[in-house]
Each structure stands twice: as structure tokens, then as C-alpha cells.
Amino acid sequence: MHRGKGMKFVGDSRVSAERKPNIPKDYSEYPGKTEAFWPNFLLKEWLIGSIFLIGYLCLTVAHPSPLERIADPTDTSYIPLPDWYFLFLYQLLKYEYASGPYTVIGAMIIPGLAFGALLLAPWLDKGPERRPSKRPIATGLMLLALAATIFLTWESVVNHDWEAAAKQGEIVEEVEINKEDPGYKVLEANGCLSCHGTELTGGPAAPALTKTGETLSPEEIAEIAVNGRGAMPGGLFKGTDEELKQLSEFIHGLSAQ
Structure with missing residues (x-):
């Protein structure tokens, strides 16, 4: 049944007879x-x-x-620090059940659950409401995540040794070191390089040795190597008297370059 111009009655509704784009x-x-x-x-x-x-x-x-000295992968005393947006995760990995044998929990499982929940948010909260007060679960989880991120970031900043970090990254004048010298071999054999670095430029746990000879004599250097000084404990040197002499003369000779 047709009534009107270009209109068709379908039940109680009117539908256009001509399809228009x-x-x-x-x-x-x-x-x-x-x-x-x-x-x-x-x-x-x-x-x-x-x-x-x-x-x-x-x-x-x-x-x-800010530039730092060339990275030394053998420097085990170096204190790393990620960019600010990863500080919360960096701090999380310091806690007992998120580090050591539980690193997988702190590095993968906890962040995976957090980001997985964020990806599933459209399916977990399908309510039509837009007011935060009427979406207590979603709002609560978001505030909890925000508070945890801010807290962990703050803890990471407060507990980081900024002075030691600035000192370890300081660019120092390069001194050519003969790593075949017997004195260098003695340093390597006694574990001195783990703190002072393979280039003897030092780090947060030990000072640089490249200028030690300007202020200390070989005898004074030998005394420190045996008995320690400051943060360096005594009894670390296990070599002979001849090796101690080679070590002290080698370090003293670095300042002459």
C-alpha cells in the first residue's frame, strides 16, 4: 500500500522509498x-x-x-639508575620478595598483572557511568596504582646516593696504563680492580689511583695496601713483599704520566 510522495508504510513506520547515500x-x-x-x-x-x-x-x-665517563662493564661497584619513569620498578626490585631468587616476581609477574589489568579494563568495567564516584572499583584500583607508583618513585629518589653517583660518573683525565706491567698484574690478582676499576679511575666504593703518586710515596701506598685506610679494610693484600713493592711503585709511577 502506497501513500504520499516516495514513502512506504511498513506497519506504523514510514521508510523512504529511495535509498540515499x-x-x-x-x-x-x-x-x-x-x-x-x-x-x-x-x-x-x-x-x-x-x-x-x-x-x-x-x-x-x-x-x-650531562655526560659521564665511558662505561666500564667490569666495574662491579657502579650504581645504576634508570630514567625517572622506571624508578618505581627499580625500587620494587630492591625489596626481599621482588629481588634475588624472586626477581621474576618483581620484574615480570607484578608489572605483567598491572599492565594486563590496564589492558583488560574495558572488559572489567563495562558500566555506563562516567563519574568516578559511581565507579568505585575502577577508581580505587587506579588511585592505588598511582599511590604505589608515587611512593616507590619517592623512595628510590630518597635512598639513592646522589653524591656517589656523581663521583662515579665524573669524567677524569685518561692515563695510559700498561696492563702488562707486573704491578698491574699484582693489582688484578688481589682483586683491587673490582673497586678501583680496570682503568684505575675509581668509583663510588674506591678512589682513583691514577693521581695517588702525587700525594703519597711508594712506602705510604704499600702501607695502605696492607693495612687499609678509610672504607678499605686491611688484610686484602695477599702477595709477597716483592709483589707489594711492584704494586706500590706501579701506582706511584702513574702520576708521572
Whole structure:
């Protein structure tokens, strides 16, 4: 049954007899509420991006990145520190049940559960409400995660030895070291390199040895090697008197270069 122009009655509803493509209305019908994607929207996005890029470049030129000495993989005394956005995870790995034999828990299981819950959030909380007060479970979990991240980050910053970190990364004048010298071999045999470094530039646990000879005589160096001084305990040197002499003369000779 047909009634009216181009209309068909289907039950109590009227359906257009002619199918029309879904053409969006002209933008002029919505002044101030929408705009063309090209070029209006993209042009504004590019302008804002350019401003931020220029700002970052200016900061980079005004405040260059702090450089440290060349990394020494044999320096076991080096204190690592990740970027600020990983500090919470770095602190988590310091706790008993997230480090040592339980490293897998701290490094994989706990972060995996946290990020997995974040990915599953659209399926875990499917309610239509948008107010945080009406979504207590989702809001509570998010506040708990935020509080844990802030706390762990703060603990990592407070407990880090910043003075030792600055000292261990300090760029020092390079001294050519003859690693075939008998004195260097004595240092290596007695475990001195684990604290002073293979290049004898020191670290947070021990000072550099490259300038020791400017202030200490070979006899004084030998005395420290046997009896220790400061944080260095005595009794670490296990060599003979001849080896002790080779060690002290070698360290004293480094300052003459």
C-alpha cells in the first residue's frame, strides 16, 4: 500500500522509498562547532607540534645532557639508575620478595598483572557511568596504582646516593696504563680492580689511583695496601713483599704520566 510522495508504510513506520547515500551535511550548518580535517585541523596540529619541538630544541641547547665517563662493564661497584619513569620498578626490585631468587616476581609477574589489568579494563568495567564516584572499583584500583607508583618513585629518589653517583660518573683525565706491567698484574690478582676499576679511575666504593703518586710515596701506598685506610679494610693484600713493592711503585709511577 502506497501513500504520499516516495514513502512506504511498513506497519506504523514510514521508510523512504529511495535509498540515499550517507553524505554528511555541509560544515557551514555548524559554525564554530566543527571544521575540515584538511587543511584546518592538521594545520593547527602541526603548528602546536612545531612549537613544542622548537621548545625542546632550545632546552637541549641551553641545558646539554650531562655526560659521564665511558662505561666500564667490569666495574662491579657502579650504581645504576634508570630514567625517572622506571624508578618505581627499580625500587620494587630492591625489596626481599621482588629481588634475588624472586626477581621474576618483581620484574615480570607484578608489572605483567598491572599492565594486563590496564589492558583488560574495558572488559572489567563495562558500566555506563562516567563519574568516578559511581565507579568505585575502577577508581580505587587506579588511585592505588598511582599511590604505589608515587611512593616507590619517592623512595628510590630518597635512598639513592646522589653524591656517589656523581663521583662515579665524573669524567677524569685518561692515563695510559700498561696492563702488562707486573704491578698491574699484582693489582688484578688481589682483586683491587673490582673497586678501583680496570682503568684505575675509581668509583663510588674506591678512589682513583691514577693521581695517588702525587700525594703519597711508594712506602705510604704499600702501607695502605696492607693495612687499609678509610672504607678499605686491611688484610686484602695477599702477595709477597716483592709483589707489594711492584704494586706500590706501579701506582706511584702513574702520576708521572
